Amino acid sequence: xxxxxxxxxxxxxxxxxxxxxxELASKAETNELDYYLGPSLMExxxxxITNKTGFCPDHLGKLNRREANRLGLGLMLHTHLKDVNxxxxxxxxxxxxxxxxxxKGRSSDYKSKLTALADKIDKRTKECPxxxxxxDSMGHxxxxxxxxxxxxxxxxxKFAGAKSHCLPHTAMLLRAAAKLSQNDAADxxxxxxxxxxxxxxxxxxxxxxxxxxxxxxxxxxxxxxSKNAIQRSMRFLASDRSDFDEKQSKGSK
Ligand SMILES: [Zn+2]
Ligand SMILES: [Zn+2]
Numbered sequence: 401x402x403x404x405x406x407x408x409x410x411x412x413x414x415x416x417x418x419x420x421x422x423e424l425a426s427k428a429e430t431n432e433l434d435y436y437l438g439p440s441l442m443e444x445x446x447x448x449i450t451n452k453t454g455f456c457p458d459h460l461g462k463l464n465r466r467e468a469n470r471l472g473l474g475l476m477l478h479t480h481l482k483d484v485n486x487x488x489x490x491x492x493x494x495x496x497x498x499x500x501x502x503x504k505g506r507s508s509d510y511k512s513k514l515t516a517l518a519d520k521i522d523k524r525t526k527e528c529p530x531x532x533x534x535x536d537s538m539g540h541x542x543x544x545x546x547x548x549x550x551x552x553x554x555x556x557x558k559f560a561g562a563k564s565h566c567l568p569h570t571a572m573l574l575r576a577a578a579k580l581s582q583n584d585a586a587d588x589x590x591x592x593x594x595x596x597x598x599x600x601x602x603x604x605x606x607x608x609x610x611x612x613x614x615x616x617x618x619x620x621x622x623x624x625x626s627k628n629a630i631q632r633s634m635r636f637l638a639s640d641r642s643d644f645d646e647k648q649s650k651g652s653k
Contacts (some may be wrong), residue, residue: 401547409544418599418632420562421541421569421639429539431536433462433529441472449529451479456528458641484524491517542576550584560591564599568639603633 404482408427412420436455440446454477455463463473495517497510548555565573573592577585606629613626634644 401544401551405544406548406552409541409548410555410558413555413562416563418563418635419566419569419640421538421545421572422566422635424541425538426536426640428472428534429462429530432533433459433466436530437463437466437469437472441476447476447479451483452478453529454484454524455525456526459528459530475543476554487524488517488521489623491520538572542572545573546576546580546584546588548581549588556587556591559588560595562595564595564636565592566636566639567596569598599636603629603636607633 402589408424408587409420412423412427415423417423435452436446441450454460495510495513497514498507500507501623533570545559570592574589579587580588606624606626608624609624610629613621628646631644631646635641638644
């Protein structure tokens, strides 16, 4: 394993984040968003891909919120819309069920045609070069983490000292652990169990205190760590997303 791959992993485990894998994912995503909003959006090779795939709903939203390279996005969307139009609209025309009449009997053929078209639309709207790149990167980071856990001095302690691993990333680590030898898996899962267990109880207490603070009798008592307990719980349950950002909850106390 080359050291260059270990640097970002080490940095993430040294940072004060709630989940080092969320930290790595967020950095990788920022790089991808920068890339797709940068000059690459005009490059023929990239355009060949994005014209075809477009972006998933989540990443369309993130590209939109950046408010950068509107021209590039417009040009990409123009070709992408044409591509999707060519792909879908003729099929949709062919899928309009013929009405049954005295001469033409009923046929249930249209049902499978309509479902197939719906499936095709679902598939196309989910396609996303950013998601596929992130999936690759996260798979790679998980490999680096399991390698370092086994071979890199001091990394076991860093891993065990993480505040938590959010549940989706815990699942990724468990899948990776299932491929290790029994003894290596034992250490990794024990460490995961310890820090996730601790974080679960912290969150449960913090969210409870958040709700108790709505009781007027607790008005003057300190918030402790509860102020962002809702967002931290969401990030733990579902991985870090910009929707779970503290800034997104203007209406809260
Ligand atoms: Zn995570
Ligand atoms: Zn995506």
